[in-house]
Amino acid sequence: MSNLSFQNITSLPKTLLSFYWKYGFVNQKSLLFLWMLVVLLSFAGGIVWPNFNRWIVALFENPVPEGVSFIRYAMPTILVITFLNLSMTVSSLIRDAVGAKLWVNVENYISEILTAYTHNQSMIFWVNKMAGSINTQINYIISGLVDAFSQLWRAVGNLMIICVNGLLLFNINKYVCGLFVLSLGFRIWYAYNMRKRVKKAGEEASGAYSALSGKLIDSFSNHMIVKLFAGVTKEQKILQKPRQKRIQTRLYSRYTMRVFWALPGVLWDLLFGLTILFCCVLYQRGQITISEIIYTISVFLEVMSSVGMLINQLPEIIDKTAAANKAYKDLVIPLDIIDKENAKVLHVKRGKIQFNNIYFKYRNKYILKNLSLTINPGERVGIVGSSGAGKTTLVNLLMRFYEPQRGNITIDDFDITDVTQHSLRENISFIPQEPTMFNRTISENISYGKFNASFKEIKDAAKKASADKFIMDTEKGYDSLVGDRGIKLSGGQKQRIAIARAFLKNAPILVLDEATSALDSETEIAIQKSFDKLSRGRTTIAIAHRLSTLRNMDRIIVIDKGVVVEQGTHNSLLRKKGLYFKLWQMQSGGFLPENKK
Numbered sequence: 001m002s003n004l005s006f007q008n009i010t011s012l013p014k015t016l017l018s019f020y021w022k023y024g025f026v027n028q029k030s031l032l033f034l035w036m037l038v039v040l041l042s043f044a045g046g047i048v049w050p051n052f053n054r055w056i057v058a059l060f061e062n063p064v065p066e067g068v069s070f071i072r073y074a075m076p077t078i079l080v081i082t083f084l085n086l087s088m089t090v091s092s093l094i095r096d097a098v099g100a101k102l103w104v105n106v107e108n109y110i111s112e113i114l115t116a117y118t119h120n121q122s123m124i125f126w127v128n129k130m131a132g133s134i135n136t137q138i139n140y141i142i143s144g145l146v147d148a149f150s151q152l153w154r155a156v157g158n159l160m161i162i163c164v165n166g167l168l169l170f171n172i173n174k175y176v177c178g179l180f181v182l183s184l185g186f187r188i189w190y191a192y193n194m195r196k197r198v199k200k201a202g203e204e205a206s207g208a209y210s211a212l213s214g215k216l217i218d219s220f221s222n223h224m225i226v227k228l229f230a231g232v233t234k235e236q237k238i239l240q241k242p243r244q245k246r247i248q249t250r251l252y253s254r255y256t257m258r259v260f261w262a263l264p265g266v267l268w269d270l271l272f273g274l275t276i277l278f279c280c281v282l283y284q285r286g287q288i289t290i291s292e293i294i295y296t297i298s299v300f301l302e303v304m305s306s307v308g309m310l311i312n313q314l315p316e317i318i319d320k321t322a323a324a325n326k327a328y329k330d331l332v333i334p335l336d337i338i339d340k341e342n343a344k345v346l347h348v349k350r351g352k353i354q355f356n357n358i359y360f361k362y363r364n365k366y367i368l369k370n371l372s373l374t375i376n377p378g379e380r381v382g383i384v385g386s387s388g389a390g391k392t393t394l395v396n397l398l399m400r401f402y403e404p405q406r407g408n409i410t411i412d413d414f415d416i417t418d419v420t421q422h423s424l425r426e427n428i429s430f431i432p433q434e435p436t437m438f439n440r441t442i443s444e445n446i447s448y449g450k451f452n453a454s455f456k457e458i459k460d461a462a463k464k465a466s467a468d469k470f471i472m473d474t475e476k477g478y479d480s481l482v483g484d485r486g487i488k489l490s491g492g493q494k495q496r497i498a499i500a501r502a503f504l505k506n507a508p509i510l511v512l513d514e515a516t517s518a519l520d521s522e523t524e525i526a527i528q529k530s531f532d533k534l535s536r537g538r539t540t541i542a543i544a545h546r547l548s549t550l551r552n553m554d555r556i557i558v559i560d561k562g563v564v565v566e567q568g569t570h571n572s573l574l575r576k577k578g579l580y581f582k583l584w585q586m587q588s589g590g591f592l593p594e595n596k597k
């Protein structure tokens with residue numbers, strides 16, 4: 001599947017079953033058909049083996065025709081048995097080879113679809129989800145098809161053996177067959193009644209496992225805080241509850257499954273004794289031959305083992321599908337921000353941005369209240385305000401990570417909800433407040449801004465971001481791995497890689513959220529020069545606490561409690577002696593001394 005079509009996976013079927021139907025066997029239908037056929041063939045053993053036993057005993061039981069040696073007489077039977085055995089072995093070899101290929105492909109495709117869908121989820125999804133549990137949920141959904149379906153088809157194979165052998169049994173001995181049908185009826189009734197309990201237990205166990213995985217990964221990813229506060233014991237304590245829940249639910253689920261087939265097992269033991277008794281009675285009356293007794297018992301044993309397998313398979317199938325069902329319900333929730341059907345591709349020509357009467361709240365409390373702001377084409381605007389004032393929220397809305405409850409945002413007079421999210425974000429180089437890195441090489445992290453960038457382009461961008469020097473000092477230069485989420489880099493180094501990424505992206509709109517906050521003044525000045533060059537002619541929004549960073553902006557907007565309270569150039573705002581003036585004074589003229597500017 002191409003990049004773009006993965007981007008378009010924004011809706012999936014409502015139910016797990018229709019998801020499997022639509023995506024389960026894409027391009028695998030003929031392989032699936034072949035696999036299903038050979039699985040049934042490999043089950044033929046359960047039907048022919050009782051006959052082998054009968055034929056072999058009959059060889060010794062019946063008189064050999066005159067003038068024929070015993071070996072010659074036995075030869076056709078030996079050849080037929082050998083041939084049938086060989087064919088079954090070959091078909092099980094084919095079954096395993098075909099099965100391996102089929103299920104690996106199915107697993108891979110489902111994983112691709114679910115990963116793409118999850119990546120297309122909006123910010124709200126990620127804020128409320130723990131990344132660790134997502135992987136577990138995807139695995140449950142995969143196993144719901146791969147394991148449960150292959151089990152189910154094997155169950156069909158067992159059912160086939162039960163039905164055919166049941167008919168044969170009826171032919172030989174009506175009473176034994178009657179007993180068999182009665183107890184099968186009981187087992188089905190029993191299975192049906194236990195189903196709900198097994199299903200519920202399975203769902204609870206899988207829910208507890210997902211929750212534990214999520215918490216474990218959260219704990220590992222905060223390893224530094226754990227170290228800092230000597231929190232190993234505390235973590236174990238916090239994890240104790242979900243662990244306990246996992247143990248309880250798992251044990252209960254196992255126990256329910258065990259009970260599911262334990263009772264009927266006893267029933268079968270009794271039934272087997274009765275069958276032998278019946279055979280003995282018939283033999284005493286001279287109504288049954290030895291080969292028929294062997295056959296009856298062989299058929300009975302086959303049926304017993306098939307029913308046993310079936311009863312073992314059923315709870316497992318139920319367990320797996322229940323887990324998959326729950327995972328699907330939790331993971332595949334509808335995307336809350338999707339492109340309109342006729343969404344246009346945004347081509348920013350001028351770069352005029354307008355926020356019109358924006359009201360926005362995450363939960364109950366409005367963060368932005370009737371906020372309006374026009375940023376002219378090519379204008380460079382700085383945004384200032386106390387921590388929690390709503391600055392990041394404002395740019396999150398521009399990126400369409402969230403949607404305002406009221407009001408709208410336009411770029412070049414196009415409402416951003418009328419264009420594709422992909423094209424919107426393509427037109428904005430955004431350096432977030434807390435840049436994260438993939439655990440890939442430095443050069444891969446930078447080139448995320450432009451997938452087909454040449455090494456020269458990557459290096460140029462790094463130079464502009466004052467990153468080239470420290471990159472060259474690392475062991476493998478641009479090929480060095482940055483560690484999980486960039487752990488091997490300093491805060492300032494991470495910022496410079498994010499800046500290089502934005503330089504490389506070269507989009508018409510530039511959004512910087514505290515982009516240089518972790519840099520020393522000298523590096524900041526160097527980067528500021530690059531930014532000046534980059535932002536020339538591009539609409540730029542720069543958020544900063546360090547006010548000196550924003551001195552040269554065309555306009556500075558001061559936000560307080562979700563509304564714009566002041567705006568103007570640095571000097572005009574100082575003259576106003578309002579909030580900006582106060583903030584400026586508190587920073588004693590900003591962190592950069594006057595003479596350095």
Ligand SMILES: Nc1ncnc2c1ncn2[C@@H]1O[C@H](COP(=O)(O)OP(=O)(O)OP(=O)(O)O)[C@@H](O)[C@H]1O
Pocket residue numbers: 127362363367385386387388389390391392393394433
């Ligand atoms: N995902 C979220 N869910 C709920 N509340 C949120 C969420 N993100 C932010 N908030 C709240 O919204 C308010 C504004 O947050 P925002 O990140 O926009 O502030 P900010 O002006 O960027 O602050 P800072 O200068 O510290 O970065 C804060 O009170 C914050 O607690």
Ligand SMILES: [Mg+2]
Pocket residue numbers: 391392393433513
């Ligand atoms: Mg912020």
